[in-house]
Amino acid sequence: MARLGLLGVPFSEQYGGAGGDTLSYVIAVEEISRGDGSLGLTLAAHTSLGASPFYLFGTEEQKRRWLVPLAQGEFLGAFGLTEATAGSDAGGTKTVAIHDGEEWVINGSKLYMTSGRIAGVMVITARTSTDPKQRQISSFIVPAGTPGVSFGKDEEKMGLRSSVTSPVFFENARIPTENVLGREGAGFKQFLEILDGGRISIGAMAVGLGQAALDAALQYAQTREQFGQSIGNFQAIQFKLADMATQLEAARLLVYKAAVLKDHKRPFGKEAAMAKLFASEVGEMCAYQAIQIHGGVGYIVEGQVERMYRDVRLTTIGEGTSEIQRLVIARQLLKEAVSNVATRG
Secondary structure (H helix, E strand, C coil), X not given: CCCCCHHHCCCCHHHCCCCCCHHHHHHHHHHHHHHCHHHHHHHHXXXXXXXXXHHHHCCXXXXXXXXXXXXXXXXXXXXXXXXXXXXCCHHHCCXXXXXXXXXXXXXXXXXXXXXXXXXXXXEEEXXXXXXCCCCCEEEEEEECCCCCEEECCXXXXXXXXXXXXXXXXXXXXXXXXXXXXXXXXXXXXXXXXXXXXXXXXXXXXXXXXXXXXXXXXXXXXXXXXXXXXXXXXXXXXXXXXXXXXXXXXXHHHHHHHHHHHHHCCCCCHHHHHHHHHHHHHHHHHXXXXXXXXXXXXXXXXXXXXXXXXXXXXXXXXXXXXXHHXXXXXXXXXHHHHHHHHHHHC
């Protein structure tokens, strides 16, 4: 992917990227996920979570130092947000960074970091105050090999097994003062914007996996014979295929719309949440129905569609659960409704 320029699709050429846009990037994620969900996730996490923070918030020096090699695929990037007490409540971060002379000293841990153990650099969030009542959060650049940083055992996951996921621990880990990403104290606002963009790529990943499931179901429906004819001739199977294709196309258009809004620098948070919510649930439905169409062979490992089902399940959880997406959408709708009333008044 690095040789093909896929690890830097949406970043400008001056920073080592391909000079593409968000739409091009999500199409790449979709198509790669169609072939392999783990590889699609690795691309999405590297681009949206590992490299985008530098592109969006980094100083010129930080972009030159880190974004250029990330976009060129010299190494992977990772992003650390989730903790034991900070999942859906991302502001519940307990990891702390204390200023000590010309350095920051970090103590705490992160869970479920995608590619963290194999990344060349990670961006993590940490509170910059020991006062539990203060929720000032900053983002920090932590290069691979930083003393005091260690990783736990790679997680054995339900799916996406060739994507590396592991916990990371910080024990008096020291980084230079200049390794604050952007402005100190802006971490909470930064990761909300990062997650908005990341949701589009997870939606694309779900569409790719859903398409792979539909592809497999279509092929099997034409070759599997029962009662003297291919099962694709039966209306029960045809209805499943029609519903899969229709909802998948709607999901794809939602993902593309969110990407285009982002590219045109228009508000896209609500649309990103809609795309991620709908695409992830449609992708899961497609994998479910693909197994049903395959029957017994769909349930065994050699059939491959069972892997698609396990892989796509993460998309309803990662980058904010479906429940959180519904909250994001509803809050934005209510905000828009109040604004519309005020305007008409």
